[in-house]
Amino acid sequence: MTTFGLAVPRWRVDRAGAPIVLGLVVLAGAAVFGGSFAGGQNLGNIALDASYLLLIATGMTFVILSGGIDLSVGSLLALSGVLTAYGARWGTLTAVALPLAVCAVFGVVNGLLIGRARIAPFIVTLAALLFARGFAFAVADEGNRVYIIPAGLTLTRLGQARWLGLGAPVWLALAVFAGGLVLLNLTRFGQATFAVGDNQEAAELMGLPVARVRVLVYVISAVLTGVAGVLVAAQTQSGLPTIGEGRELEAIAAVVIGGTLLSGGAGSLSGTLAGVLLLKVIQNLINQVGTLTAYYQQVVSGTFLVVVVLIQLRLARRRRV
Numbered sequence: 001m002t003t004f005g006l007a008v009p010r011w012r013v014d015r016a017g018a019p020i021v022l023g024l025v026v027l028a029g030a031a032v033f034g035g036s037f038a039g040g041q042n043l044g045n046i047a048l049d050a051s052y053l054l055l056i057a058t059g060m061t062f063v064i065l066s067g068g069i070d071l072s073v074g075s076l077l078a079l080s081g082v083l084t085a086y087g088a089r090w091g092t093l094t095a096v097a098l099p100l101a102v103c104a105v106f107g108v109v110n111g112l113l114i115g116r117a118r119i120a121p122f123i124v125t126l127a128a129l130l131f132a133r134g135f136a137f138a139v140a141d142e143g144n145r146v147y148i149i150p151a152g153l154t155l156t157r158l159g160q161a162r163w164l165g166l167g168a169p170v171w172l173a174l175a176v177f178a179g180g181l182v183l184l185n186l187t188r189f190g191q192a193t194f195a196v197g198d199n200q201e202a203a204e205l206m207g208l209p210v211a212r213v214r215v216l217v218y219v220i221s222a223v224l225t226g227v228a229g230v231l232v233a234a235q236t237q238s239g240l241p242t243i244g245e246g247r248e249l250e251a252i253a254a255v256v257i258g259g260t261l262l263s264g265g266a267g268s269l270s271g272t273l274a275g276v277l278l279l280k281v282i283q284n285l286i287n288q289v290g291t292l293t294a295y296y297q298q299v300v301s302g303t304f305l306v307v308v309v310l311i312q313l314r315l316a317r318r319r320r321v
Contacts, residue, residue, distance in 0.1 A: 080229025159234025
């Protein structure tokens, strides 16, 4: 299949590991815990928790598909939340525009250093991680001050609203995800992202704007993380510089579980959605048990990461036979 003169990647069975495991886990959870897991309220809570990660992981998918990595998203999530709460004193418009503008600047700088200066993505985004976290603590007076968003602000009502039984952030995340699907699969930019990740030298020989693509994917990642930070702050009515620690690893795990190659050039956003839901369902099931600490969530999530990857490798081998 081709679109705008470029090939659109087809769905592949070797990337079905996450949906298969997700289906099995959901069925097992419903069988063991019944309504406490499969009830509407709990499923709504899972969807709300997953919506923030989906926003971040959507941007991360573009970055990884292009052959990069973004370690700064956890710190940008915290910075965005702090700036949202800080800007709320001047109204909803400032509370939203300020963090998104700052995150966009981080994305541009990351992209230029990686795409133009050819510095390794790991180094650039690690530096951005440290800078953004330090910036968040500086705005919050070294963590000693917590800015509160007024309850009557439009932003707060949006973050805490429910539409058709689901939190407003869920619908916003799904709208962004749908836009990401269109951008990735039906535009020249999306296809250029695949090409750059698959073989940068070949993409340059084809005349593709490699540096521009790298800048744009990091801007997308940073801005979507900023959106997640705005929604988290709106939902909690505060901005804390300590949130988001480890969220970059969770986002990367969701993308990889969904079948996107860390080396770039192959993957899908639909797989990322399955990866996000799988991680959040597992975390919810651990909470259902009640006797396990948060540390076991990391152990179980890591185990499922290995299991899903092994399933994908098995499916890939069968596909080649």
